[in-house]
Amino acid sequence: MSDFTPRLIATDLDGTIVRSDGTVSDRTVAALARVERAGATLVMVTGRPPRWMKDIAAEVGHHGVAICANGAVLYDLHTETVLRTHEIEPRVIEQVVRKLREAVPELRFAVEHPDGFFFEASYNLGRWDARRFGGQAVDDATLFSKSGTKLLALHPAADPDSLAAQAIGAVGDLVTVTHSSGRGLLEMSAQGITKASALAEFCNEQGITSAQVAAFGDMPNDLPMLTWAGTSYGVANAHPDVLATVTHTTASNDDDGVAQILEKYYS
Structure with a gap:
């Protein structure tokens, strides 16, 4: 791995860090904690609605923000409140x-x-x-x-x-x-709302460029985010379109593929 260390990690949940049995491994929890200890920003970027975030937030012990509903909702995990929405009329x-x-x-x-x-x-x-x-x-x-x-x-x-x-x-x-x-x-x-549009909006507010972002995903709803991020990873179980798009691949969700990369970035 190069000397590049991301300022922001954006990761999908289901099929990416969430295993097939619906859990998040202890190894992945520990790897996610490394991100924030290193002073980088961790953002969960998911298709899930906000009401489905409570359990996952508790499981990974993450306090910060999540991008939910494929970019339509910015959600504060600590206060469990919606910060902003982009809705269909x-x-x-x-x-x-x-x-x-x-x-x-x-x-x-x-x-x-x-x-x-x-x-x-x-x-x-x-x-x-x-x-x-x-x-x-x-x-x-x-x-x-x-x-x-x-x-x-x-x-x-x-x-x-x-x-x-x-x-x-x-x-x-x-x-x-x-x-x-x-x-x-x-x-x-x-129209125009994707995981990428929401992540770009958030990063702009934080003074973070796309080149400073590493993103992880597995399905077509992740493609805009994976294309926007300067560095992108598809887990081994990802949709073929994802694997054909990303700059890198890693092991599957069941083999802690995201954790393996985060451990190298923030060793």
């Missing part, structure tokens, strides 16, 4: 849903808000009960009634890459479309 949500219903009738929709989410009664997460995660089944009038940090569209069987390409063709001029779960679940943010 209600009229845009309605327009996107109607266009996607025409293009892919099998899709079912949900809208994330900072404090919960609305979903169609037919929105089925399989083994996950949407109500257990703060969800509320609503009609269209309510679904379209207020702005949201993320619009979700679920297909029961579609290939996520093909589905995303179809959605971009239909509504890519209205929202930013991506996916991260390995199944037919589209994640849509306000």
Whole structure:
């Protein structure tokens, strides 16, 4: 490894530092602590909504900020408060849903808000009960009634890459479309809002340039961030598009790939 030492580490969570069993290893917790002890900044950059951050923040013992909902929310982990949001306007949500219903009738929709989410009664997460995660089944009038940090569209069987390409063709001029779960679940943010846009905004406020950032990820929703950062790593289990884009690769999430790199940076 070169003499480069990042001023800021930006890491995705699920599939990157979170293992397949949903935990974060002791080794990774210790490696993340090294970042801040060295005087660098650690930012978790995730597709998760803020309400899903409490457990992970406690597990890694991190006090600082997280970028949530693929860039739509800046969240203070210490105070558990939303610092700012970039939301999709209600009229845009309605327009996107109607266009996607025409293009892919099998899709079912949900809208994330900072404090919960609305979903169609037919929105089925399989083994996950949407109500257990703060969800509320609503009609269209309510679904379209207020702005949201993320619009979700679920297909029961579609290939996520093909589905995303179809959605971009239909509504890519209205929202930013991506996916991260390995199944037919589209994640849509306000136009131009990505993990990269939020990270760049935060770094600009801190006087940190992209060349001073090392970023880690595994799925297509990480691609803007990985492209923006001066140094980028894909874990071995990453999506092929990620592995083809990053400047470096490391071991898988289950083999503490991020920790291995952080230990070298901050030895």
